[in-house]
Amino acid sequence: MDFPNIDPWLPTTLPAGTAWQPFFGSTQTTQYKLVGAARHLDDHYLFGDGLNSAGLSCAELYFPNRVHYYDAPQNGRINLTPQDFILWVLGSHRSIADVAADLANVALVAHTWFVENKVYPFHWILADATGQTAVLEPTTQSLHLIDDPVRVLTNTPELSDHLSRLQAYLGNPSDLSAAASAQIGQHSELPTGAIPTNRFIRTAINVMGHRQPQNQAEAQTAAQTYLSQVIIPDQQDGHPTANHNFTHYISLLNVTDLTYTFVPVSQQGATKTYQI
Numbered sequence: 001m002d003f004p005n006i007d008p009w010l011p012t013t014l015p016a017g018t019a020w021q022p023f024f025g026s027t028q029t030t031q032y033k034l035v036g037a038a039r040h041l042d043d044h045y046l047f048g049d050g051l052n053s054a055g056l057s058c059a060e061l062y063f064p065n066r067v068h069y070y071d072a073p074q075n076g077r078i079n080l081t082p083q084d085f086i087l088w089v090l091g092s093h094r095s096i097a098d099v100a101a102d103l104a105n106v107a108l109v110a111h112t113w114f115v116e117n118k119v120y121p122f123h124w125i126l127a128d129a130t131g132q133t134a135v136l137e138p139t140t141q142s143l144h145l146i147d148d149p150v151r152v153l154t155n156t157p158e159l160s161d162h163l164s165r166l167q168a169y170l171g172n173p174s175d176l177s178a179a180a181s182a183q184i185g186q187h188s189e190l191p192t193g194a195i196p197t198n199r200f201i202r203t204a205i206n207v208m209g210h211r212q213p214q215n216q217a218e219a220q221t222a223a224q225t226y227l228s229q230v231i232i233p234d235q236q237d238g239h240p241t242a243n244h245n246f247t248h249y250i251s252l253l254n255v256t257d258l259t260y261t262f263v264p265v266s267q268q269g270a271t272k273t274y275q276i
Contacts, residue, residue: 001037001048002062002155002232002245009048009248011262011274012038016053020045020087023113024079030091032056035260035274037251042115047086049251051260053276054094055129057253058086062155062245063123067138069110078106082122083113095128096145103136103143125153129255135159150176150204154230155196162200169201180209194245199230216257223252224263234266 001009013035014020019027021044036050049059060082073079080088085108093099110119123137125148134145135153146159150166153159166176169191173179183190183205190205191198206226213219227250234246252261258276262269 001248001251003048003248004244004246007039008267009037009039011260011272012036012040012045012047013274014045014091018091020091022079022084022088023081023111024073024109028088028091030087032091032094033276034090035276036086036090036253037249037262044114045087046083046113046116047090049253050086050090051253051255051258051276052090052093053258055255055258056090056093056095056099056126057128057255058089058124058126059251059253060086060122060124061153063121063137064156065121066123066156066158067108067110067121068140069108069119069138070141071110073109074107079109080106081109081111081113082120083116085122085124089124089126095130096126096132096134099126100134100145103145106143107141108138108143123153123158127151127253127255150208152200152204152207154200154203157197162197162204165197166201166204170205177208180205180207182209184209194232203227203230216254220252220254220261224250224261231265 014030016030016033018030021027032052032054034050034052036047038045038047051057089099112119125135127133133148133151135148136145137158170179190202203226213222231247232245247265248267249265250263259273261273263271
């Protein structure tokens with residue numbers, strides 16, 4: 001989680017049957033237990049990521065200059081501000097297929113959320129217990145999920161742009177995984193720094209190019225290792241970094257064992273794992 005604010009993101013668990021209020025419309029009730037990192041603002045939960053008891057996970061990432069939200073609520077639709085989306089996904093759906101089937105009912109509305117004073121441009125990455133990974137990018141008001149073949153996402157630009165840059169970086173190979181493995185095998189320098197496109201390329205090559213984890217423990221270790229390589233520090237040489245975003249925490253969402261591990265980076269606290 002990279003974000004400019006200094007408010008802490010805290011591990012938060014909501015039992016099944018928890019009432020929550022989207023900005024528009026009536027109160028909703030979670031059908032599944034969920035855990036994630038959230039800020040508790042004015043009696044409302046703002047989740048940055050999370051995992052539910054059916055094995056569905058969702059995380060939001062910054063997507064400026066790309067979104068096309070509705071200007072006002074739409075009749076006969078589930079109207080959500082961008083900040084409402086994760087709770088709607090995790091509270092009411094078992095899988096990516098469930099979310100895909102329900103998206104036609106949703107209107108994302110460009111409206112501020114309760115105590116916040118800006119409309120956030122987001123895209124989202126989802127994964128579920130089937131092994132599927134998908135991305136939602138609201139580049140049009142008609143919403144649909146996009147398959148994510150490399151299982152990686154970062155901030156702007158669109159996934160398709162990230163994939164094109166990755167393809168070009170690897171020399172336009174016919175087999176991305178083989179090319180990534182060659183990069184790792186040759187100990188080639190990978191892109192560094194806070195630029196989202198560089199972070200995407202580095203992480204995608206790490207994911208595809210290393211030996212695939214053989215069990216849950218290996219998967220957790222690999223995920224934390226790759227994410228640790230793209231941390232944005234809040235300070236450098238004792239001074240705030242030029243990039244106003246910095247990494248607050250790393251989260252590891254295990255859709256198989258149904259655990260959520262919270263690793264503080266710029267905020268205080270110890271690493272802790274939560275079992276759903």
